[in-house]
Amino acid sequence: MSKDSTSRNSTLANVGMVARREVKARFFTKSNLISLAIMVVVIVAGILVLDYFAGREDDGAADFTVAVESGVAELEPQLTAAGTALGTTVEVEELTREEAEPRLTEDLDAFLGGDPARPEMLVDDEADQQLLALVTSAVQAHVLADQVSELGGDPQAFNEALAMAGPQVASVDAEDDADQFGPQYLVAVLAISLLLFALIGSGSLIAMGVVEEKTSRVVEILLATIRPSELLAGKILGIGIVSLVQVVVLSAAAAVPAMATGLLEGFEIDLGGTMLLVLLWFFLGFAVFALLFGGFAALISRQEEIGAVTTPLMFLMFVPYYLAMFMVTSDPDSTPVRILSQIPFFSPFMMPVRNVFGGVETWELLLSIGIALVTIPVLVWLAARVYRRGVLHTGGRMKLTDALRG
Template identity: 60%
Template sequence: MRAIGTIWMVARREVKARFLTKANLVSLGLLLLAVVAGVVVMDYFQNRDTDEPTFTIALAEQTAELRPGLEAAAAGQDTTLDISTMGAAEAEEAVTEDLDAYISGDPAQPEVLVADEVDGQLLGLVTGVAQAHAMGSEVAALGGDPGAVSEAVAQAAPDVRSLAEEDPSGGMFGPAYFVAILSTSVLLFALISTGALIAMGVVEEKTSRVVEILLATIRPASLLAGKILGIGIVGLIQVVLLGGAAIGTMAATDLLADFEIDLTTAMLMIVLWFFLGFAIFALLFGGFAALVSRQEDIGSVTTPLTFLLFVPYYVAMFMVPNNPDTTLTAVLSQIPIFSPFMMPMRSAFDAVSTGELVLSVVLALATIPLLVWVASTVYQRGVLHTGGRMKLSEAFARR
């Protein structure tokens, strides 16, 4: 019971020292603003791309009969037409100022007056309506019914049937891919930042010789456990705030409203794999940091571990979207070092069964005790070592 109290005491100290500082709060606030701004910008460009095109045109009196056809064609193509009637005398000035086009002349072969270049979609609308008008005139001249012919032509369209299943997520590079990349990127940032904090904290205490005072009353294993727990709480707060800001902004802007993506499940997966990923990698950062005694040497420990984080991140980012349910992907996602990145990515593509998820969690939990032994052994034998960098083999060989 005393050991648990000691661990919590160290953890509270780490939270105050690492999270409640002005520099950390300012940087976290800037990150939150960046996340929210990024989602808002994405929503702006997405809505900009999907907004219905709008054209303002004017018709001469002799081409006014094209108006019903133009309105019907525009409605069929999700285009908005603002149509008015205007005389030729004022047409040029109006086209220069605010009109997209002025249409005059023979309805079967109209003249389109524009300020510079005509929009392709607008030209297609006018061309289609003029051709329909010409065909209707010819049919009427032959004694037929132009309305019946127009209806038959409108109904003469191919019926497309695809053998591929509909993908509600929007395909490989659709919203599912975006959510997956966002999830794993937030996780990578949290693990790297918290791992670096743990490593720097261990080396700072060694350099200042504070650790010698602490170890006079606290066992090394309790000191390391409290440090990892405290910084883990800091990392979890960052993950929840950043992930919550992204998901909340997406919900507020309806960025993914048209897609069947469960953002709540995505957030829960981030939190779950942050816990497991943090337990795996934080132990390595904390234990191996005790091998060095100077801040200048900390890169020799953090660089290999950071590289170890980037390998599964890039494997997940490039392999899963292309092959989310292949045998190789399924096997790699069960390896504890790969699981924190590959499982959230595969879940975003709905490629993970409940059995696979449970097995990956069990394997990760089973790995943690082994890593606890490795990290505590290295930490206890290296934390009081001074001088040059201790080799890993020396830490295990020392009694």
């Protein structure tokens, strides 16, 4: 076996050893498992609650329930049509007065009896004004239909035409808002929010791990057997595995109950493709941001200073996150969005949203992936150089220019 092959195998073994240590130390802790379980329960409960209220909105329950005696039963078509015209639903039951009176205090809103052209409307206490208007409209339509019939016309066609009569109001702004804040917006925001949570969580773990090892002087023992680049690579790989498992678990916690309850029915969105794209950009975004978190964390020597590293990098994630949430959803095909979505720090957030809204072409997606893949080796060199020079530095915070010099 050649010397280069032996060295490569040794490097892979060292990186794997560090990665396994990070997985055990970060994922299998009691606090992490409990917090992950709580988040799964919260997500599942949220989906079930959302499905419950969505079901109540769409369960087809009538707004009004009206009983009619047999002599007034011919008003049923007009009552239904009048309800439709007024934006309500009416359920009509044929009952006698004796059967209807006890139910007026329970599930009946009114009872109609007597002459269909001038019916008696019996209510429990006081007539609902909307129901009164609806019954009045239905009775008038019935009388007009009788008059049309006497003149030789078609009462059914007249009733249908009367129910359809009226202006059809439409708003351009309302239509735009519906497009922007409909199911597509919900899916897009959930996807990039999950991505943001995963990247911030993993980046913070890497930064804290680097600083912990540096302040406890454990890093000096580790670097006696492995190279700094191997230690950093293993740490990033291990925490990346932990974050990926969390993303998959939380995604499944939302997707499985949503599919089981039928909450996703009617969505004209490729949810499977969207989640695959989110996973792809998680890998690329993690590689971009994790390298920066790991490398720059080596510049500080105390836990109290960790905010000096994490805050600017978190800001670097929040900017594209909010741009994707508001700028991309309003116009996913605009020139500024096209340009920004090619920048590796913006791509992980903007590309999945553009894909949900159908504003990204295949060549643009491939180009953004290519630019990210080209950028990652540059960041590897930068992070490794900073980490190698900063991780053994003690005392005050090391300047970035000093870490890059020489």
